[in-house]
Amino acid sequence: MAGDAKFLLWLLLLSISSLCFGSELDIQCLKSIQQSVIDPRGELKSSWNFSDGTRGFLCTFTGVRCWNPEENRVLSLLLGNLGLEGPFPQGLQNCESINSLDLSSNNFSGPIPPDISQQMPYLSSLDLSNNSFSGEIPSDISNMTYLNLLNLQHNQFSGQIPEQFDLLTRLTTFSVADNLLSGTIPYALRNLSASNFVGNKELCGSPLDDCSRRRRWRIHIRMHRINDLSSIGAAVGFVVGFVVAFYFPHCFIFSERLRAYVVLLHLL
Incomplete structure (x- = not known):
């Protein structure tokens, strides 16, 4: 209950603060994203026109959903399947009221920012699937306690699934299938289907094979x-x-x- 009250209070504060400075920060957020990604098909270049200046003009951009169509305050960025390339987009910390980020089915690569929770602390949905992101999955994601959906499947993540993911008590959808992960699946995730973990040869534990049996087989x-x-x-x-x-x-x-x-x- 305390967590829900905190979330509602955050929404109230956002609605008040956006009247003062939210719009300018959101504009800067989208400008940074546009500049930091490679856009071979010109999807963002053709749609994200910052010279418009009319009320709520950000809300007409491709992939941008606003809290209110007349306010330049980003609720969701749905940038899946746009052919975008490059590292993880920059400037997202300026989209202070963002609730959902979808970068799926693009050609992004490199690591996830280690401070991702500080950039987007109130995300309820994060979909990075079907890209080429690599490196370890940041344990900092465990601080994004409002996450309902975390989809990291079909990338090149290595290392272990952070044990701190036990803190993600709101998760209902989760997948790390088809990566290069190893080690033991955290206890709190063992109630999920095996299909959410397959494709990681060195990953073990329920709902996959028992780790001790796999070690004995390797020996x-x-x-x-x-x-x-x-x-x-x-x-x-x-x-x-x-x-x-x-x-x-x-x-x-x-x-x-x-x-x-x-x-x-x-x-x-």
Whole structure:
């Protein structure tokens, strides 16, 4: 209940503050985003016209949803499938009232900002799926306690899923499928479907395979390979030694005593 009251208070404060300076910050936010991303198809360049200046003009931009169509106050940025490229967009901290960010199905790459929760503390939806984001998933995301949806699937994230994600108690939709993650799935996420974690070869724990069983299997496979290599090495060594001994005895018999011993063995 305390969390809900805090959220409602935040909405009230936003509505008051936006009358004074919210619009200018939101304009600066979108300008920074437009400048920091690569836009091969010109989706933002053609739509995001900052010279308009009419009331609520930001709300007509591609992918921009406002709290009120007559206010330049960004509620959501829905920039999925626009062919955008480059690193994580800059300037989002100036969209102070943003509630949802969708960058899915683009060609973004590089890491997520380590202070992402400070840039967008009140997000309820974050969709970065189907890009090429890399590096570790920031544990700072756990401070975005209003998140209902967190979709990071089909990227190149590595390392472990932060244990701090146990703090994301509002999460109803979550996916990290098809990445390069390893380690154990945090306890609070184990009630989700296995489809939300598949495609990470080194990730284990419920609802995927048990970690201890996977480790035992890896050890078994490794020992089996070592035994195979040892057997092959021993066989090759025996054959090579036999051939050398039979055809080139002078290569390893260095004393008359040993030579005599070999001759005696042949006679027997």
